[in-house]
Amino acid sequence: MSKDKNIQLSVEHYFFPKKCVQKERVKKDDSQEADFSLVIKAQLPNRGITAIYGPSGCGKTTLLRCIAGLEIAEQCQLSIGDIDLASLPTKHRQLGYVFQENRLFPHLSVDGNLEFSYKRRFSDNGPSKQQVIDWLDIETLLDRKPDQLSGGQKQRVSIARALLTAPRCLLLDEPLAGVDSKARNLILQHMKTVADNLKIPMVYVSHNLDEITRLADYLMIMDQGRLVADGALLDMLSRLDLDLTRQENAAVVLNTKIVGHDDHYSLTQLSLGLDLNLGSVGSCADTQLSVGRLCGEAGDTVRVRIPCRDVSIALEKPSQSSILNILSGAITDIELVDGARAIVKTDVLGQSILARITRKSLEHLALEKGKSVYLQIKTVALLSETLV
Amino acid sequence: MNLLDSDISALWLTLQLAAVTTAILMVVGAPLAWWLSRSTSRFASVIEATVALPLILPPTVIGFYLLIAFSPDNFLGSGWLALTGQPLAFTFSGLVVGSVIYSLPFVVQPLQSGFQHFDHKLLEAAETMGAGTLDRFINLIIPLTRRAFVTAALLGFAHTMGEFGVVLMIGGNIPGETQVLSIALYDHVEALDYQRAHWLAGGLLAFSFTLLILLYGFNRQHGVSKAGVKQL
Numbered sequence: 001m002s003k004d005k006n007i008q009l010s011v012e013h014y015f016f017p018k019k020c021v022q023k024e025r026v027k028k029d030d031s032q033e034a035d036f037s038l039v040i041k042a043q044l045p046n047r048g049i050t051a052i053y054g055p056s057g058c059g060k061t062t063l064l065r066c067i068a069g070l071e072i073a074e075q076c077q078l079s080i081g082d083i084d085l086a087s088l089p090t091k092h093r094q095l096g097y098v099f100q101e102n103r104l105f106p107h108l109s110v111d112g113n114l115e116f117s118y119k120r121r122f123s124d125n126g127p128s129k130q131q132v133i134d135w136l137d138i139e140t141l142l143d144r145k146p147d148q149l150s151g152g153q154k155q156r157v158s159i160a161r162a163l164l165t166a167p168r169c170l171l172l173d174e175p176l177a178g179v180d181s182k183a184r185n186l187i188l189q190h191m192k193t194v195a196d197n198l199k200i201p202m203v204y205v206s207h208n209l210d211e212i213t214r215l216a217d218y219l220m221i222m223d224q225g226r227l228v229a230d231g232a233l234l235d236m237l238s239r240l241d242l243d244l245t246r247q248e249n250a251a252v253v254l255n256t257k258i259v260g261h262d263d264h265y266s267l268t269q270l271s272l273g274l275d276l277n278l279g280s281v282g283s284c285a286d287t288q289l290s291v292g293r294l295c296g297e298a299g300d301t302v303r304v305r306i307p308c309r310d311v312s313i314a315l316e317k318p319s320q321s322s323i324l325n326i327l328s329g330a331i332t333d334i335e336l337v338d339g340a341r342a343i344v345k346t347d348v349l350g351q352s353i354l355a356r357i358t359r360k361s362l363e364h365l366a367l368e369k370g371k372s373v374y375l376q377i378k379t380v381a382l383l384s385e386t387l388v
Numbered sequence: 389m390n391l392l393d394s395d396i397s398a399l400w401l402t403l404q405l406a407a408v409t410t411a412i413l414m415v416v417g418a419p420l421a422w423w424l425s426r427s428t429s430r431f432a433s434v435i436e437a438t439v440a441l442p443l444i445l446p447p448t449v450i451g452f453y454l455l456i457a458f459s460p461d462n463f464l465g466s467g468w469l470a471l472t473g474q475p476l477a478f479t480f481s482g483l484v485v486g487s488v489i490y491s492l493p494f495v496v497q498p499l500q501s502g503f504q505h506f507d508h509k510l511l512e513a514a515e516t517m518g519a520g521t522l523d524r525f526i527n528l529i530i531p532l533t534r535r536a537f538v539t540a541a542l543l544g545f546a547h548t549m550g551e552f553g554v555v556l557m558i559g560g561n562i563p564g565e566t567q568v569l570s571i572a573l574y575d576h577v578e579a580l581d582y583q584r585a586h587w588l589a590g591g592l593l594a595f596s597f598t599l600l601i602l603l604y605g606f607n608r609q610h611g612v613s614k615a616g617v618k619q620l
Contacts, residue, residue, distance in 0.1 A: 070512050090515045097516040103509050107531045116527070117517045165517050 007044040007080050007169070007201060011066045013037070013073035038062055038073070038225040046081065048217035049195055049202045051233070053209065059225040060205045061100075064171050067203070068097050080168050080201075094122040096167030100174045102158040104146035110157050111142040118164040126166020127198060135193045136160045152183025156190060163194065170202040176211060188214055209244070213237065213253050213305055214383045238352035240335040240345055245354060250343075251307040253383065254351050258300045261293060268294040270302055272327070273349040286317075286328040287349050291380050303383040310378040311355035313344060315365055317374050325377040329353060331369055334362070346375060353377075395588065397564045398572040405480070405568060406548040409487040413495040413544045414537070416488070421499035422529075425506075440497070442490050451557025454486050458558060478560050483568075486554045495544040502536020503529070535610050542603045546596055 015036040038059040044050045052060045065071035067078060069090035078086045085093045104113050118129055133139050136156045146154060155175050162170060176184045188211065195202065195215075206212055212219065212233070219236045221228040221244070229242055237244060237252045244250060256270035270289045289304065296302065317326060329346035336342045342362045344355045353375055367373070424436055442450060457464040458476035468476045476482040506529060514524045530537060552570040559566035561575070569588055576585040 068516055070515070090512075091518045091520055093516075094518070095516065097513070099509070099513060101509070103513040105510060105513075105528065105532075116514075120518045120523075122518060162516070 006046045008077065009044060009067065010041045010075070010077040011063060011073045012039050012075040013062060013066060013071065036225060038066070040222070040225075040227050042220060042227055042230055044201070044203065044220070044230075045218050046201050047199065049191075049204055049215050050218040050220060051212040051216035052203065052205045052220045052222060053212055054207065054222035054228075056207060058222045060207075060222055061173050063222070064097075064173050064203065064205050068095050068171055069093050070097075083168070094165070094168045096162035096165055096170040098155070098159050098162045098170070098172040098175045100177050102146070102154040104149075104154060104158060104161070106146050108146075109142065110138065110144050110146070110149070113146070113157060113161050114142075114164055117161045121164060121166045122168075123166045127163060129164060131197070132160045132163050135163075135197060136190045150183065152179045152187060155179060155187060159187075159191070159194070163198065167200065169200055172202060172204045174206055175204075176206070176208070184211070191215060209247075209249075213251065214303075234351070238345060238354055240333055240343060240354075245308070245335075245343055246337055248309075249307065250309075250354065250356070251305050251381075252352060252354050253303060253305050254353070256289060256302050256304055258294065258296050258298050258302060259288060260298055262290075263293070266293040267291065267324075268296075270304065272351050286326070286374075289327070289377070289380055290324045291382060294382070305381040305383050306353060306377055307379060307381075308343060308354040308356040311353060312376045312378075313355050313357055313361070313365065313367065314374045314376060318376060321376065323376045323378060325380060327353070327375045327377065329373060329375055331367060331371045331373060333369065334367065344373075346373060348375070392584070394563050394567070395569075395572055395584065398567050398569050399591075401480075401564070401566075402549055402568040402570075405483055405487060405551075406545045408484050409491060409548045410495075410541055410545045412484065412488050413491060414541060417492065417495040417499055417540065417544075418525075418537075421496045422503050424496070425500045425503035440493050443493050447490065447551070447553025448557055450490060451486065451554040454482075454489070454554065454558050458482055458485075477558055478562060478566060480565060483555055483559045483566055486558045487548045487551055490551060490554045491544045491547045494547045495540040498536050498539040498543060499533070502533040502539075506533055535607055538606055539603060542599055546599050550592060550596065 036059070040059075040063055052063065054060050062071055066073045066076055069085075069088065076086045078084070085095075104110075105116060108116060114129060114132070127135075133142070136159060138153070138156050138160055141149060141153055141157065146157070149157065159172070159175065176187055179187065192215065204212070204215060216233045218230070219233045220230040221236070221242065229236065229239070231239075234253055234255065236242065237250075239245065254272060256272055259269040259271045261268050267290045270291060272287050272289070291304070294302065314326075317328070327348050329348035331344055332347045332352070333345040334342055335345075336359060337356070340359055341356055342359050344357060344362070344367060346353050346355065355375060365373075420435075420439070424432055424439075455477060456462065458468075459465045460469055460475060465476050468474070468481070472481070474481065476485060510528055510532070511524050514528055519527070550570060551568065552574070555566065555568050555571060556574075559568075561567050561571050567575075569592060573585055573588040573592070576582070576588065
């Protein structure tokens with residue numbers, strides 16, 4: 001893993017009260033408190049999608065702008081692989097940037113906008129125009145002007161335009177912020193397609209955890225200009241020391257593989273053990289999930305999301321239950337949320353599932369670390385596949 | 389034929405002067421207007437005031453000081469003489485220098501206001517695509533503020549066509565060399581040759597009027613809200 005983490009990033013940026021910007025900033029007067037400071041040191045994976053998550057005003061966008069060179073930080077170190085980018089001006093950093101407000105060129109058609117970036121592409125190794133048009137499904141929009149597009153369409157074009165420069169890395173600043181939920185789902189799917197086809201790292205800034213759980217592989221959490229925690233998304237979502245798991249809609253994400261389909265009941269079996277022998281439908285039901293029939297084939301990876309509030313715990317395997325998804329696992333950690341509730345972290349074939357239960361149940365069942373339990377899972381949301 | 393050869397050559401000279409002046413003004417005025425539209429320094433208002441001076445100063449005042457500056461005793465005049473072997477005063481080059489200064493605000497001000505309404509965020513986007521300064525200027529700023537460019541060029545051209553006081557002071561009235569239309573017109577009136585004066589005056593009036601109609605027509609067609617300009 002560590003050899004993949006070769007985006008090195010270290011940024012220090014201070015915002016002083018306006019009136020003393022000109023004098024104090026040069027003198028670096030210690031008595032002058034900065035209005036806001038951004039101090040981030042991180043290593044990011046050089047592949048997949050890294051999400052930067054945090055509340056509004058935590059400096060996410062500023063950090064992204066520093067990476068792109070649009071904001072000049074007091075101190076900035078940035079390298080991707082062996083290439084040092086910090087000393088380069090924006091136009092030579094070869095990073096794609098998708099802005100929150102699309103910033104399409106209004107005097108050019110969609111095709112003109114794409115052509116603008118394609119003509120200036122940094123290398124010939126990037127995707128072709130037709131590929132990008134297909135990935136983002138914008139063929140029918142090519143002749144339109146930006147003011148004839150909906151918000152979602154604009155962002156699709158904007159992503160396509162950024163990809164056509166063949167960037168080293170794609171930076172996305174809340175590209176879905178102004179987009180309605182239907183268009184948002186569509187764009188998330190398109191972005192998945194892009195990520196599957198294009199082997200460049202992407203850094204995705206968002207304050208929407210739902211978007212992140214569907215898209216990201218790696219997660220950086222920021223607050224007030226500082227890095228709170230970072231790690232692989234799946235680990236981060238089950239870390240009990242983070243605020244993420246205490247939120248009302250906290251959920252874990254699991255990577256599963258399609259084991260087989262049950263056409264009679266129109267269900268698909270998913271296995272949590274990714275290396276498991278395929279074709280063993282039903283044989284290890286305690287580590288498999290059933291979901292509505294999917295269109296994928298056996299062996300395909302499916303990402304699912306399980307909300308903590310929809311997982312309950314039993315000591316014996318419930319036999320008379322309408323709940324299909326019952327997994328067996330071992331408790332690895334327990335954390336009290338407040339006086340009434342606790343989160344129980346369990347391990348199922350190396351993947352973590354969280355259950356939020358009452359403190360009363362916790363004591364009643366005498367749950368403790370190491371204990372084997374059964375998890376009853378009420379809902380499994382699919383993040384990466386479409387239902388038939 | 390009511391126009392004499394001297395009128396034809398005055399017309400030709402005037403058109404040349406206006407064309408050369410406008411070309412220089414577009415090249416000099418665009419970066420200056422861009423800087424003025426963006427700068428927050430106090431120095432910028434001094435420059436802005438200097439640019440606007442020809443709007444209110446009597447042309448004879450500008451002409452007088454230019455005449456002095458053009459003298460071979462002075463740095464501008466002697467420098468030009470050393471560089472080209474020709475004096476500035478009473479030459480076509482001198483007229484161009486005078487016209488550039490005289491018409492500067494007519495070019496800089498429309499450009500400046502066009503640039504002020506330009507959405508600078510688009511430049512950042514272009515920068516991330518590797519577009520350099522000149523690239524961005526030619527492919528984004530000019531097309532998105534073309535209204536301002538057309539206005540600036542037409543006003544600069546028309547205003548130079550009608551120049552009188554400055555030319556009289558620094559160029560005199562040398563037919564074929566420094567005699568422009570407005571001065572030829574003045575000569576005809578002095579000589580009580582009202583018929584030829586009418587031709588020149590009417591011609592200039594019609595020209596200016598047509599130009600302005602074209603300009604405002606163009607501006608109406610390419611309204612502010614259309615493109616590249618922040619919604620006001």
